[in-house]
Amino acid sequence: MLFRTVSRLPLLVLLALLCACSKPSQNAAADPNGEEIDPYQNLTFQFASAVAAPDQQDRWDTVQYVKFEPAVRGKFKWNSDRELVFSPSTPFRPSTTFTARLRPEALPADKRGTTLPEDRAKFHTPYLQMQEPQAFWGRSAQAAGTAEMRVELPFNYSVRPADVQPLLRVTQDGQPVAFEVTGTEPGATVRVALNQQVRPGSPLTVALAQGLRAVGSDQASTADYEKQIQVPDPQALEVRSVAGSLQSADPAITILTNQPVTTAELRSALTVSPTVAFETQELESGFVLKGGFEVGKSYQVSLRQGLRGGLGGQLAEDFTQTVSFSDERPTIQFASADKALYLDALGSRNLGVRINEVAQVKVTIAKVYANNIQQLLRAGTEYGYPEYSEDEGGGEEESEDGEYVDRSYQYYDVENLGNVLSERTYSVAGLGKEQGLRLLNLSLKDLEFTGGLKGLYIVKVQDTERQWLQVSKLVAVSDIGLIVKQGKAGSTLVFANSIRSAKPLGGVAVRFVSTNNQVIGTGTTNGDGVAKFDTTAANGRFKLGLVMAQQGSDFTFLDLSRSRVETSRFEVGGLQSNAARYQAFLYGDRDLYRPGDTIQTNTVVRTEDWQSPAARLPVKIRLLLPTGKEYASLRKELSAAGSFEARFILPPSVMTGLYTLEVLTGNDVLLTSRQVSVEEFIPDRMKVTVKTDRAVAKPGQTIAAQILAQNLFGPPAADRKFEVEFSLKEKTFAPKNYADYSFSLNSGARRRGSYGSLVSAPLADRFENTVREGTTDAAGRGTATYEIPDYTDLGTLEGAAFTTVFDETGRPVNRLATFEVQTQAVLFGIRRQAELVSTGQKLPVQLAALSPAGQPVEATAQVTIVRLLWETVIERQGGRYIYNSQQREQVVLNRTVPVYAGANTDANLGFVPAYSGEYEVRVYRPGASTFVAQRVYAYGDGDTQSNSFEVSNEGEVTIEADKEKYQPGETAQLLLKTPFPGRVL
Template identity: 25%
Template sequence: MNRVLQGVLKIRNLFGAALLLFLIVSIATVVLILAQQIQLPQNGPDLHVKVTDIRPNEYLNTLEPTNIFIHFSRKMIPDDSLNILFSNVPIEIEPSIEGLGKWVENDIFAFYPSASFKPSTEYLIKIKSNHTYEYGNRIDEPRTFKIRTPTLVVTNFWTELADVTEPQFWSRLLIHVTFYYPVDPQELREHLPQTLNGKLKLELQETGPSTEMTIISEPFRSQELNGKFPFAITKGLNCVGGSIPMQADYAPGITIPKPEPIVIQNVRSEGAGPNSQVVIQLSQSAALSEIADFITITPKIDFTVSQNWNEINLIGNFKPRETYTIEIKKGMHSLAGQELERDFSSKVMIEDIPPRVTFPDNAVFMSKKGSQLLAVETVNIDEVTVEVEQVFPNNIVYYLGDYSKGYFGENTERLGRRIFFKNYKLSSDLNEPLTSTIDIGKIVGDTLHGVYRVAVRRKDQRWTYDSRQVMISDLGVAARLSDNYLMVWVNTLGETKPVGGADVTLYSRNNQVLLDAKTDSRGIAVFENIAEKIKGFEPFVITVTKDGDLSYLQFSDCLISTSDFDVSGRPYLARGYESFLYSDRGVYRPGETVHLVSVVRGVNGAMPQEFPYKVKITDPEGRDFKEYKLTTKEGGISALDIEVPSFAKTGGYNLAARIGEDLIGQYSFQVEEFMPDRIRTSIATYKESYKAGEDVKIDVNGTFLFGPPCAGNAVGGHVTLDADYFQPTGYSEYAFTDPSVTFTPIQAELPSDKLDEQGNHTYHYRVSANLKPPSSLKMTLSA
């Protein structure tokens, strides 16, 4: 028993000794670490000062200049030498990069490069200096530190099939590749396959360096070529300005889906009456040129056909509460050539026209001596409420700035008063528009004048309404405003006679009186040398009063378009330089040479001294095409011969001449197979903001300048989704973003199609609900 107890005691003693030894070693280690971190007071010079830390210690950020901070083991300078920039820095960087440095702490040196570090590059940093620092300290750091910018990688890759018009029912494969850095297309071609599966030829579309590249195939029939195919970007590809190439092949492979038969998924009606439509939703886009031949409507009505991606729109005068039979014969083709395998028939009932109230006219000016009837149109409404409010003259600036285009009735007690409120019963037929009139003169009376807001609302659903602004006055106002001059004409509306002695006042947007005067016998008031008087203010509205009558002219709503006038020319050069660029002609075919001349002059046409500048050319999609470096050596005149590749995109090419970042001249030329008719294109969406997962409805309209709509013309589009900063009004002290989240812009092509007879086409683009931007997203549309 005693031996066992002695053994246990020995084990306990050994364990206690081991534990004590471990604690002693741990304490010694902590003391040693603290001794290394805490700089003890110096009694003499340290000739072997080392670097204890360097930041960043591995990766640099090439998106913006990155500073380098070096922490030394000793204090190197006194307090009075902190935060002083100098160029003789104690570090050497290879590859070299210029910059300045300063001591931000006694033992921390900061290097501030003058430019961003090169992409995909490794930098070697040596810490060395022959300088003697505080206490006689000297730097003796034998190590070489390595930091590098991220290497080139593919950040996004996707493919899509684009239908071609000729040959019919053929497609092209589009391969979209996004790189972390811009790459040169000439070098990229060396790392791309020339064909897909040895059969389908591939061609790189871009001609200038870019982060986004598109490879397109020759036309093919997807019925004959589909399945999985190998595709790889081989290693060794380098970015523009980089030194470390891709270290491995990027081989995602490509899948061309097998075409599926075209299927009709849904038939629905939208609206009733003129320009209403029946929408047929398909599993894939159909060939617009043949749709009308396969569709019949019973009862028979005249209709036109438009297409929106995979939806067919039958536009006509569909009568409310009428049932129509939509029949589609088999054999209708999709754009990929797939057929509708059997006949289709469906009935659709047109609903009633939703209740609505509309004023046919915009804001109305009414003469005190003329008709003062205001027309209003209602549909499927039995009783309305008519409301009239007067805006007080002294509140006209606030009203025009904040309330005239907003929700009627909101906070209007601050600006005026309600003078009329009455319900009216209407007698109208179901689904038939009814036009009624409101006698504003009778409501207002002979003694009142000025600005009024008239609203007509559905009695039991006040949100169904429309409103109009009405000004009752006999004063007509016209004005001419330039940088330093303002002229105002005042005439009677009824007889166009000049009004003398009228008070004319110019207000700023923040309700400050900038100028005031009276009209002369000609009805004219002239203000000269006004630049200094209106400096720092925005001229907003002119008011005119005479004998209790009031009228106004708001600049933002009354500007006359200069498109019908010769307003060509440019302002005189006040400082710096400008470049006049011109070519031998304005239109070139692919494969030709553009002969360009650039003439640089200073103020008053002075000959410039010799200095370099650059000319950059962008293609029709806004991507870099070519860049040239020129000088003003030969009297400021330089000549360029620009080779246009045979595969160059057609469209407008823009040239910009710059000295550093300052733009000094611009020019553009066209690359066309032939000179097309000029077309005006407009794009509109139904809302300004959307939620993730919502469907964005994009209306595109094309009209020939000085001609008819672009009926039947090809249409295409492009969507770009990029990160944006969300900052709601009233929450400026809060941040609504996650800086740790990065978002790569998303590029999407809208499918090729044709415009309808009115030159219109509607696209649908669904914003993915799975996107995770740092804050919000911004959508850029082009067509």
């Protein structure tokens, strides 16, 4: 036994030496910058002995127990007497080394000798690293219709593409490859487009030199990165990655491939299990699935063998991968956009919030007082804590007692503009839920709605454990809806109506506040809910910026700069007034004169209420040369009827061009103007008239153009040559009472466009002009005939007989006669509807059948609905891949529908778009090749959510009159069509 024991001693000594040697080696390999932490985590400090008193525990505190360098804002909480937790208000700066120092002055006097744990004295966030790059084929941004190789460089932080460009080098077989970094916005993925051809099968080497900084970090990378990637074969479709994520708080699956894939190809090759409704959105190298996916569940995504990519490559074998959304980062987001500001006080007062992976939230409600609203709104869109920049050291601020200045409302500045009303903690599971949203109810009591101090509310929702996870929203709780109309002269009208009932609110106190926050006027709405204020009266130095309204406990406001309606697309000009308050109408005997002629004019002047001005009112009329200089000026006086006459003699030597006549008051206020032309011209030597033997014709009939030529002041123009060119074109069919219907015909034929793509051929391609020649007889008459081709189903055509008769000198005299050709007995129309419709909802189609005279008739129509799909085929030309896009039509419905006379017919097709995309509804006579079409774009609810679009504060009102023209004294009946029920002002 002793021998065996002694024989093992050398082995034990060797193991001891190895252990002793390994320990210094591990210490040498340790990071001198300390432990690595996640930018989004809380920090926990464990002390060896008790530090905190019982009354300091289990509550968040702004006392700065630990000082960080660079500075980090946040709050502290003692979980126990020796465990301190720090929660940052914003994530820790990326790729940054931090040092922590315990502040003894923040501790009790008997605990000031306590020191921080060694593992927390120095730490760092993950260093900037380039992850595995990937190559794929995409559409070229430089040469349209071509494909190019692209490389994605993923980083663990956002970087600036401009910083990557000088540090990056791409080679193949040792030779440099020209490239260009695409995009300018910082991001975690930088895309590089290769500007020259690369060989599949030979790897690319991507080298990134040290010196790159992440956005928000001042610490540059200290290591060189070099990665090799394979160039994908364009003839083989490969799946690069499949990942689940939350996009705007909605689950989505992203599938990346090595070349583009169209949704048309995916329809039959893609399956998801368990089955859910989803929509597909194409990416430059893959696609995204959005729809009814749920967080916490796993889904199996499968692609069948044979799936074809945009380059023609095929998937070699079936592909299946499981995706889940359980490991997503926690998020909090309001459902409504920032522009949605007003909440009806008489409603349920619920705010929708999307909350994921958060157990408890703290809801803080603050009030900004009325006199500070403008200051709050002018702060812009920044709110919360600002991102650190390279020039800022963190912006740490502390008071004399060592406490942080709480900047949780830095954007809103509640401390200086208002007060916090309430702070409550809610369990997310206990909040109401509807359509995937958590409902946060605002109590009138918590809002101090009946209190005397009024204002705007700020609602902040914050994770109780992660101070940086927070979102804020401006909310105005009121039932008073305001509409403000400002006139150019300074008059302002305020309309107050109930948001809930749209009824006018009388007795509402209105205050008008200037842009420099001064109350420049007050008023009260009358029984119609209208208050008027003249901003020009004694307020020349002030500009109206805000309107406040209060009725009892209800208070609201309207900021004019944020709520202005853009009117440039509407005809809102109307009659323009002038300083004299007169309107004038100027007319003459003609618009064209020759040198030596006399210009005769007459002017009628009226007041703005259409009364005649006082007799003998002095006025002036002047004639301006084409150069703008005054040629002549006359002083006149109005007659008892409020009019005057004037004439200007043009000498034979006067310059030619466009002259301007202006009418002014005696003190030079311009009332109206008119332009006339002075030109040298030779009158025609003969008079030519032409007319057709019938005004309306049908295909197959003959049209005769009858010509009569007469010499002016002489005998008939006998033996004069003439030419008649017959032409046809499509005539717009616009029957009365059917203004919201479309009757435009589509030829049904296609042709190559200017860029090689197939486009719809116009009807004009079917028409050819025909020329007839002849000579007038002794009576100056001539006839030219034209046989109308046997056209069918082309609607109503407008024919023209363009006639040219030559006088004895060969000078032409032109005249035109028109006629109508009816190619079909019944014209079908489709009622126009919104271009954007929802998937999963019935598509309404209303039809009309009219005679060429515009009268309703009974007929049978063929209705076809097609889905328009685009397929991209790539061809190899000259060493590059060229895209060739082709449109394919998929018929999804084809049905015969009776159309009745005397009423608009609902086709009652029962068609519900199942997929997002472009659809076309076609109506035509059974057997016809032409059709009337209406295009719509169906958009799936799964592709968006309630805050994907800004809330619109505009509603377009259509006004229709019962007559086109009215006589003085008649009454006009106007029909106002509104987008929703309410009150028209």
